[in-house]
Amino acid sequence: MRKTGGLHGKTFAILATHGFEQSELMKPRQALLKAGAEVEIVSLGKKPIKGWKKQDWTEAIEVDLDLNAASPSRYDGLVLPGGTLNADTLRSEPRAITFIKDFFDNGKPVAAICHAPWLLVEARVVDGHRLTSWPSLKTDVRNAGGEWLDEEVVVDDQLLTSRKPDDIPAFTDAMIGLFAQHKRRDNARTTIGPTDV
Numbered sequence: 001m002r003k004t005g006g007l008h009g010k011t012f013a014i015l016a017t018h019g020f021e022q023s024e025l026m027k028p029r030q031a032l033l034k035a036g037a038e039v040e041i042v043s044l045g046k047k048p049i050k051g052w053k054k055q056d057w058t059e060a061i062e063v064d065l066d067l068n069a070a071s072p073s074r075y076d077g078l079v080l081p082g083g084t085l086n087a088d089t090l091r092s093e094p095r096a097i098t099f100i101k102d103f104f105d106n107g108k109p110v111a112a113i114c115h116a117p118w119l120l121v122e123a124r125v126v127d128g129h130r131l132t133s134w135p136s137l138k139t140d141v142r143n144a145g146g147e148w149l150d151e152e153v154v155v156d157d158q159l160l161t162s163r164k165p166d167d168i169p170a171f172t173d174a175m176i177g178l179f180a181q182h183k184r185r186d187n188a189r190t191t192i193g194p195t196d197v
Contacts, residue, residue, distance in 0.1 A: 006180040008036035010076040015042050015067070015096065019085025022051035022058045023165045024113050028079050031172040037179070040064040040075075044093060052083050067095055072102035077179050082114025082134065082164075091122040101125060104158070109182045111160040111175040113167065117141060120159075130154055131161040158182075 012032055016025055025041075032039045041064045043049050048060035072078075078100065080087075090096040097119065103110050104125045112120060117133035118140065120126050127145030132154045141148045152167040153160065153174045160178050162171035 006035050006176065007032060010036075010179065011038040011040065011074060012077045012079060012179065013040055013042045013070065013072075013075040014079045014081065015090065015099065016049060016051075016081050016083075017044050017086055017089050018049050019083045019089065020049065020051045020081045021083035021086070021114055021165060022053040023168060024081035024083065024116075025051060025061075025079075027168050028081070028111065028113075028172050028175060031176055032079075032179075035176050035180075040070070042067055042070045042099075044089075044096070052085065067093075067099060070099065072099055072106070072108075075103075075108070077109040077111070077182060078103045079175070080110065080112040080116035080119055082112075082116045084115050087115035087118045091118050097123045107158060109158045109160065109178045111171070111178065113162040113171055114164055117161055120144075121146075125159075129159055130156040131159060132163050133161060134163060 014025060014029060029039050043063040044067055046063055046066045048062050050060045051058040100119055101123045114134045117131060117137055121140050121144040126141055130147045130149055132149050132151055133141060138148045153162050153170045155174055155178060160174055
């Protein structure tokens with residue numbers, strides 16, 4: 001069945017591992033699929049991963065690609081869900097940090113929520129950016145050179161951030177908008193023929 005929507009023809013990665021905040025992965029994924037995008041869950045291995053909801057583990061979800069097999073060039077953008085355990089585990093994995101940094105190096109949009117900006121701090125991509133996060137990360141963000149704001153959504157160039165699960169409706173709306181802008185810019189580039197340059 002052919003998908004329709006503002007993100008048709010685009011593929012996005014969601015990078016997560018055990019302990020991701022369930023709503024911060026599932027709801028952005030649903031929004032991307034509804035907008036016509038392809039979405040792949042990338043993790044530290046190929047086995048299913050379990051999320052966290054309030055005080056307990058959730059059912060496991062399938063992983064599409066092991067991080068070792070996932071090239072950033074395959075994707076048009078990246079989503080980083082929160083969850084304290086998820087973010088803390090991923091920030092200690094050099095291959096995860098390299099994966100994230102590649103999106104910034106290539107001007108691709110990144111949407112991060114809650115504790116996920118820990119990964120941005122570790123990737124050293126926060127300096128000079130305005131962003132938000134779970135409040136306890138405020139000092140980490142500032143020490144890394146970022147300007148921390150207490151707002152439900154902050155968009156700064158290719159980077160979009162939100163604070164917590166309550167911000168998800170605004171986060172997903174802004175994410176679709178940011179990712180759609182990237183699509184238009186990408187289309188504009190691909191329409192240039194070899195004789196035009």
